[in-house]
Amino acid sequence: MSPVNSFNEEDPLALAIRPPADETPQQRDARLAEEAAAKKISDDIDEQIRAESKKRKARAKKEIKVLLLGQSESGKSTCLKQFQLLYAPASFSGERDSWKAIIYLNLVKSIRKVLDAISHDDDSFSDDGADSAGSPTSPGKPTSKEALRSGTPISFFQNEDPNSRQSTDDTYAQFAAIKLRLSPLALAEELLIKRLAGPGEEEATQFGSWAPHPTSSTSRIKEVFVRSSSNWKRGLFSGGHGGAKGKENGSGAEGERKSAEKDDPFGIVNACRDDMITLWKDQSVQGILKRKGIRLEEMPGFYLNDILRVTTKTYSPSNQDVLNARLKTVGVVEHLFQLENGGEKGMDWRIFDVGGHRDQRQTWAPFFDDVNAIIFLAPISAFDQVLVEDKKVNRIEDSLLLFRSICANKLLGKVNIVLFLNKIDILERKLKAGVKVSRYVRSYGERPNELQTVASYFLSKFMAVHKESTPNPLRELYTHLTKVTDTEATAALISDVREMILRKHLQDSSLM
Ligand SMILES: Nc1nc2c(ncn2[C@@H]2O[C@H](COP(=O)(O)OP(=O)(O)OP(=O)(O)O)[C@@H](O)[C@H]2O)c(=O)[nH]1
Ligand SMILES: [Mg+2]
Incomplete structure (x- = not known):
């Protein structure tokens, strides 16, 4: 007896499917018919698999x-x-205008980075430490450094003498005032992010707090993202200004800001245009950024050199603007x-x-x-x-x-x-x-x-x-x-x- 036969005889499957020894001719015909039907089903399945694989290959070829x-x-x-x-x-x-919201968020984020850098710069306007906390520069008024950190409103005026202590104080005062005037950007950011998420969608975005950090760190400003499932381009951002009023150029920023509709993030950002430009172009701000090694020009989503252009009422993003925009993928x-x-x-x-x-x-x-x-x-x-x-x-x-x-x-x-x-x-x-x-x-x-x-x-x-x-x-x-x-x-x-x-x-x- 060959080993193969001996295996077959003991194989429980072979035993199970072996026709019974006393099978009648009718039973045999029925069994064969059943077997033929089962084979047809099996052949059909094989054929289906072959066809599916052929289709997949054809699809893969295309x-x-x-x-x-x-x-x-x-x-x-x-x-x-x-x-x-x-x-x-x-x-x-068709989607270009939807990017305007992202571009504005990128711009606001850059401004936050600038403010963050100068807010935590203890030595930025140093006059050999004479202006340390508590030293009374003018009785009854907060020191200029304190003002910058707290955002206390201080009148904005120029003193051109770079060596005078008054000049240093004035610089602080200027920035404290600018910082305060730029604070509506926090609301603009919030509104833009809300719009990105869309009604009924789960929280699609995240962003950091505008509250000052105890220590300086621009990298703590979190990134905005939208989930891939989010339909954020769905026409929410037609690029319109939602009725924002205000002048295109020149003075009257305060009036513009007030007249900007409360829920129009584009109007809010546009009303901050002059202050954003003043902040970015300022030599001492540039000096602080340089000293801290913060090269915003190399960071993603950089529009600080284009503030005037991107904040005009009729602004519509160019192809290049869209390519430069930064939106994290999730x-x-x-x-x-x-x-x-x-x-x-x-x-x-x-x-x-x-x-x-x-x-x-x-x-x-x-x-x-x-x-x-x-x-x-x-x-x-x-x-x-x-x-x-x-x-x-x-x-x-x-x-x-x-x-x-x-x-x-x-x-x-x-x-x-x-x-x-x-x-x-x-x-x-x-x-x-x-x-x-x-x-x-x-x-x-x-x-x-x-x-x-x-x-x-x-x-x-x-x-x-x-x-x-x-x-x-x-x-x-x-x-x-x-x-x-x-x-x-x-x-x-x-x-x-x-x-x-x-x-x-x-x-x-x-x-x-
Ligand atoms: N200057 C410059 N900027 C670039 C270049 N490539 C991409 N960027 C910018 O870098 C930023 C990040 O690019 P993304 O394409 O968003 O990066 P990503 O790999 O998709 O990032 P995740 O979605 O977080 O995974 C954007 O603001 C781009 O405009 C480049 O070659 N040169
Ligand atoms: Mg990505």
């Missing part, structure tokens, strides 16, 4: 799935906006682009933009299935910054670790990776301003502190990480130095990347 990955503020959503500008310009234009935003022209007619591009904050990264994995390409963005200008979510971690280090985990992921072994070393414009500006890479990245050593060398250095690090960690040694890494806020350069880049992805996709599909 659709390219791209994930935008990278840490927070790396430029993923900005990159998605560039895809929109290129492939869905009408819908991009959740995953999916965009489908149907290309109607050219060789890719009928080919859809499905692009996923994820939140890059650390607490958002666990939402990425479910989207790794069937991905054709990943565009990974790493802001190399961030070499002198730490993560908001963990002050011990340098942002470049975080980018490299994140990149490693993506490269090493076995599920993504066959997925093309395109690496954008982004924000090279900010990198260049920082290097020109004399910020030394070696101070933050020890291994950089004595290399020249100039763009090309720095960019090549970081590029070599990312390439080494890919080489060490990829489960697929044949995978090529496509790398680019980018400034994704630049539409022309990014459009050309997207076309190149698209062709590469398409070529690979067609190769892969022909092997399916």
Whole structure:
């Protein structure tokens, strides 16, 4: 007896389905009919599975799935906006006015950062400590420093003598008054955020308190975000001023402010225009910011040099304004682009933009299935910054670790990776301003502190990480130095990347 037979005879399944020894011819016919029916059902299921798989493959041939990955503020959503500008310009234009609210929130946040910086600057208007707390500058009045911190109204007047103690006091008084006059911005911010959340929606946004912090820290001002499920663009922000009255230019700011409708955030911000400009342009404010190393121009959502333009009644955001706007992503935003022209007619591009904050990264994995390409963005200008979510971690280090985990992921072994070393414009500006890479990245050593060398250095690090960690040694890494806020350069880049992805996709599909 062969071992196979012996196994079959003892196999409980074989025993169970063996026809009974005393089976009659009728019973046999019935059994065979039953077996035939069961086989048909089984064959039908097989056929369904085959058809489904064929359909899926056909769909996959017609659709390219791209994930935008990278840490927070790396430029993923900005990159998605560039895809929109290129492939869905009408819908991009249609949504432009909705961004006005975000731009105003960004502007208000910058003003808060300035106020925060000067409010906590004990030495900013120092006159050798003579104006320390309690020293009576004018009997019965609060000292100017106290006034600035408390917002006590003090009359606003100029004293041009920079050496006099009166001059220092006056400077404090000026800022105390400006700060007080800018306080309605808190309400504007609240109103804008309420509108973003929309009626009946869960709290879609968050922001920090306007109350002064006991110690100086501009980074404590929290970021506004909207959840991907939120329908915030739904026309709530037509860009109208809701009946805000007031003059376009010149004096009378107080009157403007009063006449601004209480629930019109745009009107409130516009009424603060002159004070915002005065604050931002002030030499001593600029001095404090410089001394504290706060370079607002390099921060996301910077509109302080455009206050006059963005606060006109007829302001409607330009494409560039929208690209520069900062809105943190929470959740995953999916965009489908149907290309109607050219060789890719009928080919859809499905692009996923994820939140890059650390607490958002666990939402990425479910989207790794069937991905054709990943565009990974790493802001190399961030070499002198730490993560908001963990002050011990340098942002470049975080980018490299994140990149490693993506490269090493076995599920993504066959997925093309395109690496954008982004924000090279900010990198260049920082290097020109004399910020030394070696101070933050020890291994950089004595290399020249100039763009090309720095960019090549970081590029070599990312390439080494890919080489060490990829489960697929044949995978090529496509790398680019980018400034994704630049539409022309990014459009050309997207076309190149698209062709590469398409070529690979067609190769892969022909092997399916
Ligand atoms: N100057 C400059 N700014 C950039 C560049 N890329 C993006 N930004 C700005 O950086 C900010 C952050 O970009 P986002 O696209 O919102 O970043 P993100 O990766 O989507 O961030 P999360 O949603 O938090 O994950 C925005 O204000 C952009 O305008 C760049 O290359 N140069
Ligand atoms: Mg984003």
